[in-house]
Amino acid sequence: MSTISLQSIEKYFGExxxxxKLNLEIADREFVVLxxxxxxxxxxxxxxxxxxxxxxxxxxxxxxxxxxxLRAGDRDIAFVFQLFALYPHLSAYDNIAFxxxxxxxxxxxxxxxxxEVAKALQIEHLLKSxxxxxxxxxxxxxxxxxxxxxxPKALLMDEPIGAxxxxxxxxxxxxxKRLHVENEATTVYVTHDQVEAMSLADRIAIMHDGVLQxxxxxxxxxxxxxxxxxAQFVGSPVMNIADIEVRSGNGATRIExxxxxxxxxxxxxxxxxxxxxxxxxLKLGVRPEGIQVAHEQTTGFQQVEAHLxxxxxxxxxxxxxxxxQFLRARTASGFVNRPGDQVWARxxxxxxxxFDANSGDSLGIRLGG
Amino acid sequence: xxxVTTRAERIGHPIAIVAxxxxxxxxxxxxxxxxxxxxxxxAVATSxxxxxxxxxxxTPFVKLFTxxxxxxxQPTQEVYDAAPWWEQAIxxxxxxxxxxxxxxxxxxxxxxxxxxLIVAGLSTILAVGMGTFTAYGFSRFKIAGRxxxxxxxLSTRMLPPIVVAIPMFLMYRTFSLTDTHIGxxxxxxxxxxxxxxxxxxxxxxxxxxxxEEAALVDGYTRMQAFFKIVLPEATTGIAATAVFSxxxxxxxxxxxxxxxNRRAQTAPPFIPSQIGSGVVDWTAIxxxxxxxxxxxxxxxxxxxxxxxRGVTFGAIRK
Ligand SMILES: Nc1ncnc2c1ncn2[C@@H]1O[C@H](COP(=O)(O)OP(=O)(O)OP(=O)(O)O)[C@@H](O)[C@H]1O
Ligand SMILES: [Mg+2]
Numbered sequence: 001m002s003t004i005s006l007q008s009i010e011k012y013f014g015e016x017x018x019x020x021k022l023n024l025e026i027a028d029r030e031f032v033v034l035x036x037x038x039x040x041x042x043x044x045x046x047x048x049x050x051x052x053x054x055x056x057x058x059x060x061x062x063x064x065x066x067x068x069x070l071r072a073g074d075r076d077i078a079f080v081f082q083l084f085a086l087y088p089h090l091s092a093y094d095n096i097a098f099x100x101x102x103x104x105x106x107x108x109x110x111x112x113x114x115x116e117v118a119k120a121l122q123i124e125h126l127l128k129s130x131x132x133x134x135x136x137x138x139x140x141x142x143x144x145x146x147x148x149x150x151x152p153k154a155l156l157m158d159e160p161i162g163a164x165x166x167x168x169x170x171x172x173x174x175x176x177k178r179l180h181v182e183n184e185a186t187t188v189y190v191t192h193d194q195v196e197a198m199s200l201a202d203r204i205a206i207m208h209d210g211v212l213q214x215x216x217x218x219x220x221x222x223x224x225x226x227x228x229x230x231a232q233f234v235g236s237p238v239m240n241i242a243d244i245e246v247r248s249g250n251g252a253t254r255i256e257x258x259x260x261x262x263x264x265x266x267x268x269x270x271x272x273x274x275x276x277x278x279x280x281x282l283k284l285g286v287r288p289e290g291i292q293v294a295h296e297q298t299t300g301f302q303q304v305e306a307h308l309x310x311x312x313x314x315x316x317x318x319x320x321x322x323x324x325q326f327l328r329a330r331t332a333s334g335f336v337n338r339p340g341d342q343v344w345a346r347x348x349x350x351x352x353x354x355f356d357a358n359s360g361d362s363l364g365i366r367l368g369g
Numbered sequence: 370x371x372x373v374t375t376r377a378e379r380i381g382h383p384i385a386i387v388a389x390x391x392x393x394x395x396x397x398x399x400x401x402x403x404x405x406x407x408x409x410x411x412a413v414a415t416s417x418x419x420x421x422x423x424x425x426x427x428t429p430f431v432k433l434f435t436x437x438x439x440x441x442x443q444p445t446q447e448v449y450d451a452a453p454w455w456e457q458a459i460x461x462x463x464x465x466x467x468x469x470x471x472x473x474x475x476x477x478x479x480x481x482x483x484x485x486l487i488v489a490g491l492s493t494i495l496a497v498g499m500g501t502f503t504a505y506g507f508s509r510f511k512i513a514g515r516x517x518x519x520x521x522x523l524s525t526r527m528l529p530p531i532v533v534a535i536p537m538f539l540m541y542r543t544f545s546l547t548d549t550h551i552g553x554x555x556x557x558x559x560x561x562x563x564x565x566x567x568x569x570x571x572x573x574x575x576x577x578x579x580x581e582e583a584a585l586v587d588g589y590t591r592m593q594a595f596f597k598i599v600l601p602e603a604t605t606g607i608a609a610t611a612v613f614s615x616x617x618x619x620x621x622x623x624x625x626x627x628x629x630n631r632r633a634q635t636a637p638p639f640i641p642s643q644i645g646s647g648v649v650d651w652t653a654i655x656x657x658x659x660x661x662x663x664x665x666x667x668x669x670x671x672x673x674x675x676x677x678r679g680v681t682f683g684a685i686r687k
Pocket of ligand 1 (some may be wrong): 037043
């Protein structure tokens with residue numbers, strides 16, 4: 001197993017600038033997830049690593065050696081396609097054996113390795129089946145078997161479970177995790193599903209319009225989003241974002257969502273930090289669980305109206321009307337009785353983020369904690 | 370919709386059944402007619418109204434495959450008994466088989482039939498083979514002016530072929546290709562190639578490129594991926610294209626008539642040429658036509674499983 005390093009990768013499809021100066025280091029045995037919305041260039045990046053797509057500039061290093069001029073077959077990596085791409089005319093066994101036969105291994109070696117990998121994936125009973133007779137989950141197990149059987153330097157997976165239904169996706173997710181733990185294969189995994197990314201990744205690389213936005217552990221990107229895009233792309237329900245005005249005085253800083261007339265209280269030092277950040281517009285970001293809600297008037301809490309209540313089982317999402325703006329808060333289920341109730345709310349300073357409104361970048365201000 | 374189907378739904382509406390039977394009969398009538406005539410005694414072959422019930426004979430086929438001479442008198446019992454069974458069948462018609470130094474003299478039909486098989490078979494293999502490669506290229510690679518090239522390939526079929534008959538004849542004469550197998554094979558290959566490219570391109574486009582990419586990543590060359598993955602996936606298309614190409618080459622009449630006359634002549638211009646020589650024997654012509662129908666029928670029958678689309682589809686989830 002081995003490391004992958006992408007250095008300043010650029011890729012154009014005609015006029016379309018699809019990958020923009022992308023840098024990414026992937027450590028040995030690491031599970032990195034490329035996460036981003038549809039069309040942001042995830043698949044193209046993965047295909048470039050595999051050698052299925054030529055890049056226009058930059059270097060791709062596997063184990064420190066540049067491979068961008070090598071053919072796909074000479075890079076010793078395996079690729080799992082979203083639509084599985086099992087050869088329909090070959091049985092599951094022959095599908096898995098196919099990569100081994102390229103290297104002209106002896107029949108007994110091939111047989112042993114196919115059975116070994118089939119055992120790990122618990123698909124031994126399916127080896128004789130043709131792909132058309134397999135369920136979606138089993139097809140994907142066979143496809144993963146085909147990728148693992150060769151013990152490649154790295155495993156690349158392009159939305160491997162995106163075509164499965166929700167329940168199966170969850171099962172396969174934990175199975176992929178188990179496989180990675182057992183095989184310790186360096187893995188690059190593409191998805192647009194943030195839950196998948198959070199649960200599988202050692203590190204997540206978030207892309208948008210061909211630009212890498214942030215690379216970090218799931219906690220990192222969730223707790224400290226580098227910019228507005230990451231802040232809103234990761235987490236569900238989505239982080240609240242609001243234009244704000246800052247007022248200082250009385251030993252506190254008041255943050256007022258634009259035009260709302262409601263000033264949330266923050267420690268005084270925040271005023272200096274925000275002032276130091278420049279004079280451009282500011283935006284606040286806070287996840288629904290970062291908004292604390294109380295039934296009675298409490299010091300440091302502001303009165304707001306509960307406008308809508310979405311019961312989601314384990315918790316409720318309550319739309320709070322703040323002036324003419326809305327902030328969504330997460331409360332215990334049934335906490336707010338009915339829409340129209342007056343409640344008191346406060347923003348947890350540890351969970352409140354500030355962004356430059358022009359660039360969208362986080363100001364990196366961390367209070368408390 | 371309930372999952373229950375009534376008997377009528379399964380078998381079809383009575384009116385539909387009647388319509389299908391009528392249409393089938395109309396389409397099959399000429400084939401039935403030719404087939405029955407090929408086994409009829411000559412006396413009833415052209416009777417009006419047609420004779421439907423008769424004792425089938427092999428006489429038409431014996432006549433088809435042999436050269437014969439008229440008998441001046443009925444053969445003696447001795448001669449009759451000495452003749453093989455198939456020759457006995459034509460004595461009644463006042464003819465006997467022509468022999469030179471004891472060897473039966475065959476007619477030209479067998480030769481012409483074999484010519485047809487050679488020409489149609491080889492030109493089909495060539496057209497489908499080249500067409501498959503070309504279609505793969507057009508389907509998978511960025512080719513400058515691809516759409517124009519494809520249109521150009523198709524445009525070779527837009528002119529009615531007979532318009533170029535005379536220039537073709539002159540060209541063939543210049544290059545000594547008239548009345549050669551290779552000449553007709555080249556012509557039919559060129560004929561079918563454009564058609565094969567277009568048909569195969571459609572099939573190639575439907576084979577997901579991930580199949581080959583998976584093979585490429587796994588260490589196969591593109592050539593190996595083509596033969597191990599693409600070709601097996603394309604069998605349906607190849608079978609369909611081969612059947613169409615074969616039918617076109619097998620049935621081609623006009624150029625075969627113009628460009629061949631003996632050695633390389635195919636069956637289509639030969640069969641009617643027999644009508645002109647002496648008394649028209651419709652049973653022998655029907656026998657020739659009946660045999661001529663068989664190869665296409667057999668070829669199509671052999672490939673019938675591949676012609677059914679969708680057998681191998683479904684391993685890539687759409
Ligand atoms: N072969 C191609 N030719 C031209 N443009 C392409 C090609 N492949 C991808 N693109 C374009 O490149 C951009 C990035 O595509 P890519 O497939 O990498 O996105 P993605 O992040 O994988 O999206 P998705 O989540 O939908 O799979 C898109 O704008 C797409 O239209
Ligand atoms: Mg993609």
